[in-house]
Amino acid sequence: MAVDMTGNLTLGPILYHWDTDQKRDFYARIADEAPVDTVYLGEVICSKRTPFFDAHLPEVIDRLERGGKQVVLASLSEVVIRRERKMMQDFCATDSHEIELNNTAGLYDIDGRRHRVGPLMNVYNEATLKWLADKGATHVTLPNEVPGTVAGKMAQAAADLGVGIEVQVFGRASLAVSARCYHARAHCRTKDNCLFVCEEDPDGMPLTTVTGQPFLMVNGIQTLSQSYVSLIDEIGAMQDMGITHFRVMPQVADMVAVTQIFAKRIAGDIDGDEGAAHLAALDLAAPLSNGFWHGREGHRRFGPQAA
Amino acid sequence: MRPELVCPAGTPAALRTAVDAGADAVYCGFQNATNARNFPGLNFTPDELAQGVEYAHARGTKVLLAVNSFPTAGRFGLWRDAVDMGARFGVDAVIVADIGVAAYVAEHRPDLRLHLSVQAAASSPEAIRYYVREFGVKRVVLPRILTIPEIKEVKSEIPCEIETFIFGNHGLMVEGRCSLTNYATGLSTNMDGVCSPAAQVHYDKEPDGSVATRLGDFTIDRFGPDEQAGYPTICKGRYLAPNRDDAYYAFEEPVSLNLARLLPQLIEAGVEAFKIEGRQRSRAYVRQVVGAFRTAVDQVLAGQEPELADLVALTEGQKQTQGAAASKKWR
Amino acid sequence: MTEIAQEKSAASGMGPGRFLPPPPLFLLQPVLRRVVRRVADLHPSLFDRLGPHRSAHFVIDARGLPFVLLLVPDPGNLQFRAIARRAEPVSDARIAGGFFDLLGLVDGAEDGDALFFSRDLDITGNTEAVVCLRNALDDVEGSIAEDVAGLFGAPGRAVLAALRRAGDRRGSGS
Numbered sequence: 001m002a003v004d005m006t007g008n009l010t011l012g013p014i015l016y017h018w019d020t021d022q023k024r025d026f027y028a029r030i031a032d033e034a035p036v037d038t039v040y041l042g043e044v045i046c047s048k049r050t051p052f053f054d055a056h057l058p059e060v061i062d063r064l065e066r067g068g069k070q071v072v073l074a075s076l077s078e079v080v081i082r083r084e085r086k087m088m089q090d091f092c093a094t095d096s097h098e099i100e101l102n103n104t105a106g107l108y109d110i111d112g113r114r115h116r117v118g119p120l121m122n123v124y125n126e127a128t129l130k131w132l133a134d135k136g137a138t139h140v141t142l143p144n145e146v147p148g149t150v151a152g153k154m155a156q157a158a159a160d161l162g163v164g165i166e167v168q169v170f171g172r173a174s175l176a177v178s179a180r181c182y183h184a185r186a187h188c189r190t191k192d193n194c195l196f197v198c199e200e201d202p203d204g205m206p207l208t209t210v211t212g213q214p215f216l217m218v219n220g221i222q223t224l225s226q227s228y229v230s231l232i233d234e235i236g237a238m239q240d241m242g243i244t245h246f247r248v249m250p251q252v253a254d255m256v257a258v259t260q261i262f263a264k265r266i267a268g269d270i271d272g273d274e275g276a277a278h279l280a281a282l283d284l285a286a287p288l289s290n291g292f293w294h295g296r297e298g299h300r301r302f303g304p305q306a307a
Numbered sequence: 308m309r310p311e312l313v314c315p316a317g318t319p320a321a322l323r324t325a326v327d328a329g330a331d332a333v334y335c336g337f338q339n340a341t342n343a344r345n346f347p348g349l350n351f352t353p354d355e356l357a358q359g360v361e362y363a364h365a366r367g368t369k370v371l372l373a374v375n376s377f378p379t380a381g382r383f384g385l386w387r388d389a390v391d392m393g394a395r396f397g398v399d400a401v402i403v404a405d406i407g408v409a410a411y412v413a414e415h416r417p418d419l420r421l422h423l424s425v426q427a428a429a430s431s432p433e434a435i436r437y438y439v440r441e442f443g444v445k446r447v448v449l450p451r452i453l454t455i456p457e458i459k460e461v462k463s464e465i466p467c468e469i470e471t472f473i474f475g476n477h478g479l480m481v482e483g484r485c486s487l488t489n490y491a492t493g494l495s496t497n498m499d500g501v502c503s504p505a506a507q508v509h510y511d512k513e514p515d516g517s518v519a520t521r522l523g524d525f526t527i528d529r530f531g532p533d534e535q536a537g538y539p540t541i542c543k544g545r546y547l548a549p550n551r552d553d554a555y556y557a558f559e560e561p562v563s564l565n566l567a568r569l570l571p572q573l574i575e576a577g578v579e580a581f582k583i584e585g586r587q588r589s590r591a592y593v594r595q596v597v598g599a600f601r602t603a604v605d606q607v608l609a610g611q612e613p614e615l616a617d618l619v620a621l622t623e624g625q626k627q628t629q630g631a632a633a634s635k636k637w638r
Numbered sequence: 639m640t641e642i643a644q645e646k647s648a649a650s651g652m653g654p655g656r657f658l659p660p661p662p663l664f665l666l667q668p669v670l671r672r673v674v675r676r677v678a679d680l681h682p683s684l685f686d687r688l689g690p691h692r693s694a695h696f697v698i699d700a701r702g703l704p705f706v707l708l709l710v711p712d713p714g715n716l717q718f719r720a721i722a723r724r725a726e727p728v729s730d731a732r733i734a735g736g737f738f739d740l741l742g743l744v745d746g747a748e749d750g751d752a753l754f755f756s757r758d759l760d761i762t763g764n765t766e767a768v769v770c771l772r773n774a775l776d777d778v779e780g781s782i783a784e785d786v787a788g789l790f791g792a793p794g795r796a797v798l799a800a801l802r803r804a805g806d807r808r809g810s811g812s
Contacts, residue, residue: 078481079431080452088433105433108440122483124377124498127407135441145486145495146379153380175487176480176542179430179452179631180638182557186548191638207546209526210519210554215546216487218557223480225490291493297523298490318687318777347766348687348773506766518760536755561755589776591742592749621752 008245009263010038010166013074015174015249016219017049017198020056026250027060031067033256035263036248039064042074044102044120045177046220047084048194061097070098077102077120077177078221100141112136119143119168119247120177124150126157139164141247144173147295148234148241155242164244169231170258171249172204172217172224172286173298182218191221203252203285214286225298227289232275233304234293235265253284272304310574310581312604313371313470314597317349317586322359324590325368329601332369334402335359335586336500340382341389342373343404343426344586345500357396369399373586375424376500377405377483387411394419402448403427404483413442422470423447426483426497432464439467446470448582451478451564452631452638459576468579473566474596475584476623477630479542479559487541491523508539520544529554535624537561543623561624566632567600567615570607573632592621663705666720670707673786674718677778680785685713687774691767697726699734711771731763731771738805744775745783745802 011030014023030039041060043050053060061071079088085105092099092109101107102118116139123129123140132140140163142151151167158165181191183198183205198205204217204224217224228251231238235246246266248259258279265275279288291300314330316322325333336342338350351359360370372393378386386408393401394416401419403409404426412421425448429435438444446468449458462469480487489495492507509521516532520539527544530536537543543561545554564584566573573581581604583596599616606613619625631637678684685692688711698707706726710717721727733740739758742748750772753759761768775782787798 079434080457085431085433088431103431103434104427104429104437105431108433108437120484122377122405122497124405125380125383125407127378127383127410128405129407131406131410143486143497145489145498150379150381157380173486173490175490176485178480178558179450180479180558186550186555186557190636192635205548207548207557209546210529211526212547213525215525216541218548223487223558292486292489295493297493298486299524300493318773320777320779323779346769346773347689347691348770348777352686504766505769506764508765510760510762510765512760512762530757533757536757538751587773588751589749589772590746592752595749620756621749623751623755625755 008038008164008166009036009259009266010040010245010247011036011255011259012168012171012247012249013040013042013044015045015172015222015224016202016204017046017196018202019199020052022202023053024056024060026255028063029256030259031064031069034259036069036259038070038072038245040072040074040100044074044077044118045222046181046198047076047078047081047087048191049196049198049220050087072098072100072116074100074118075102075106077118078179079103079105080179098138100139107132107135110136114138116164117141119166120174123154126153129154129157129163130161133158133161133163137163139166139245141166141168141245144168144175144229145292145298148237148293149295151238151243151293152241155244158244159242165242166245166247167231167238167243168229168247168249169235169238169262170247171228171251172226173229173289173292174222174224175216175298176223178221178223181221182223183220186218225289226286227299227301228284228286229290229292230276230279230288230301231290231293232262232265232279233272234290235262235275236272239266251285254282257282308574308579309608310579310604311369311470312597312600313580313582315475315583315586315588315593316359317344317346317588318590319351319355319359321586321588321590321593322370323362324593325597326363326366328594328597330368330597332371332399332580333359333363334371334373334582336373336375337389337392339385339389340376340498340500341378341386343375343424343496343500343502344373345376346587347505349587353392353396356392356398360396360398364397371400371402371422372398373402373424374408375402375404375426377426377497378408379498383407390416390419400445409438409442409444417443420445424483425450425472425478428481428483430481432461435461435465435467439465446580448472450482452481454635455569455572455576455632457635458573458578458632462577469577470580470582471566471573471578471632472564472584473570473573473581474600474618475564476538477559477562477564477628485542488522491525491541493523503538503540535561535626537624560626562626562628563622563624564630565618565622565627566629567603567613567618569629569632570603570613574607588621595621663720663722666705670718670720672789674709674716676785676789677782678713678716681778681782682713684774684778685711687777688770691764691770694730694764694767694771695727696767696771697729697732698740699732700737700740701734702737711774729763731761731765731767733768734760734762738801741783741801741805743772745781746776746778747781747802747805750776
C-alpha cells in the first residue's frame, strides 16, 4: 500500500475559506485515498472563520484517524484582539492531539509543554531552534523563504536535538500576513464588516500587474505567491540533507493525485523528472516555482541541476 | 512621566542632526545584514558607531542599536559580533527580533538593555510577556496595527515599556513576516535586511509622461504624469483584481503615518517612547521631523495645545494617515 | 496678478539664469574640476560610502540649463564636466530635477525622497547607484553648496545666498 511507503509526507492546513461541506468532503477523500501520514487541521489565517468548521472538527478528526492519519492541530497566525488571545489560550490547553503554534503568544501559553512550531514563526538559525527545542518544541517547519543551503544546516542541528524538520514542497508560498483584510478591501469593506467575501475565492483572489502579469494571491489577511511551490526535483537532495518531513499544501486541485506523486517520489519509486511530468499532467491552475529553495527570486523555477 | 523621542539615524551626520534637533534617543545599525535597513550607502562602520555614541552621550542622548533582522543558520556570528560591538561601544540598548539573538544577549550580555523590535511582531500581551519572561526584554516596539484603546489594554497587561511609531513609512504587512520582496527579487527582508532593493527598482518613463515602477520582473505601479509617487514597495503598488475595474492599491495607498494629533492620547495610554521612522531618509527630513515632534511633545507635556508643523511635504504620496491608531475601521 | 505669476515661473522653471548667465562650456570645465576636487578633498569619507558605485557615470540634468553634468565620483579618476545636451553621454544613472531642488539636495536642505514623492525628481538607470550617491552626499556634514561657494570667496557666498533666497521664494510660493 502507498500509505506504508510515504515515510513523512504531511498535508498542511487549508489556508483558504472553503465552505464546510467542501472541507468535510475533502478530508473524507484524504482519509481514504491520500498517502499522507500526518494532516494539520485548523484555521490558521482568520479568527472570524473558525466558528464555521469548529462544530465539525471532532467528526473530521475521527474520520482522518480512522483512515490511519495522525492529526496535528494548527493554531492561528495572528493573535491581536481579546477573542483571538482567548482562542490561543484554549488551544494551548489541548491535550488530545499534538499542536502546531503559528504565533509567539502560543509560546507563552504553552509554557514548556510539547508542541510543534509552524512555518509562520521565524526559525532561521540553530540558536533559535535550540532555544525552542529546549522549551518543548519537538518539530519545526521552516519558513518558505529559507534556501536549501540553510535548510541543510537546520536539518543537521535538528537531528542533533532530536527535533523533526519539515519543509513545504507543494502549494502557494505564504508571503505576508497583515492586520488588514485585503479581501474585504478589494470589495470596499472592512475586516469587521467583511461578510466572508473570501469564500468566493477558494484558491485565493489573484492580483495581476498593470501589464497583465499574474503576481500574487490574496487570502483574507494573507498574501501568497501566485505560483505553486514545487520541490519535486529537490526531494532527493532534501532527503540526503536530513529533512524529515515534506509538507503539501491544499489547493484547488486534485490533491489526492498531488500527494500520490510526492509519496512516490519520496519513496524513490519515481525520479524528479517523472514527478514533474506527473504534476504537469494534472493541469494545475498556476505555474510551479522553486526559487526560494535555490536562494533566488521565489517566483522563478529552476531545473534539476540549476543554481 | 516624560516619553522618550526616538529618532532615526541612517548616517553619522543624521545622528548628529537628530541629537542636535532634540532627540532623546537615536537608533541606528551597522553596514550589513544585521539590521532591517541594509541599504546601499547607509548605516555605520564600527568606528562611526563608536564616535556616534560618544557624540550622543556627551549631549545626554541615548543610542539604540538595531540588530533586528534574522540570522540564517551558519551566519549567526555576524549578529553576535554586532551585539558585542554595540556593548563595547556603550550603546544604551540593542533592538532585536530573533529569538536566538535575544537568547545570546540575555545569556552573554546580561547588562545590555534589550528592546524587542517591531520585526518580532509581538502584537499581544502574551507574545510580549514571552519575550519579557524568557529574555528580560525591557521595552517592546509595538506593531503599527493597534488602536489607542488596544495600546492601553496591552500596556496594562505587560511588565515592560512600550514604544510606538508616530511618524513615517506606514508598513502594512506584519513586520518580520513578509517575504514579498524576496519573491520578486531573491533578497529577503528578514534574512538580508532589505525591502525593495534599489538595484532591482527600475523606473520606466513612458511616452505619455507616466512612469512605470518595476521591481525585478514585476511592474508594481504606474504613475500618471502628475500623480504623486510612493515608495517602490510591493505593498504600496497598484494591481488588477477580478472584481475591480481599474488597477487599485490592493494593500494601502502611498501615505505616511502621522500621529501628531494623537500625542496626548498616546501619553495618556502610557506609551513610554515615540518612534520616528526613516533611517533611509535625509538629514533634512531628520531635522524637520525631529524638530517638529520635539516641540509638539514638549508642548503636550507642558499642558499646551501642540502646534503641529506642516510635515506633509515629507510624506509618502504627500498624504498622511493616523492608520490603525485612530480606528479599527482601518483594518 | 499676471506679473506675480511670471515672476514665479521665471524663478522656478528657468533655473538660475537670472544670476548665472551660462558661460561657454570650455570656461566652465576648469571651474567644475576645482569644485569636485574641493569636495573630494574636504570629504574623503564620501567615497567609502559609495563603495562599488564610485565608478558609476551619473548624468545630472538640472532642467533649464543648456547643458547636463557628468559626474564620476571615483577618487582615482574624478570627473565632473558640463556636456552639451545634444552630446549627452551614455550613463549608468540619470538624475533630473529643477535647478533649485538639486541645489537644495547638495545644500542639505531638501529631502530626496520627498522630491521623488512629489515627482520633482526623476531617476532613471541604476537606482541603487543613485540611492547610494544620495546617502553618501547626505552624510557630508554642513553643506556641499557652501563648501563650493567658499571656493569663490565673498562673491561665491553672495551668489549662494541669492540662490537660496530665490529657492526659498519659490518654495513658499508653490
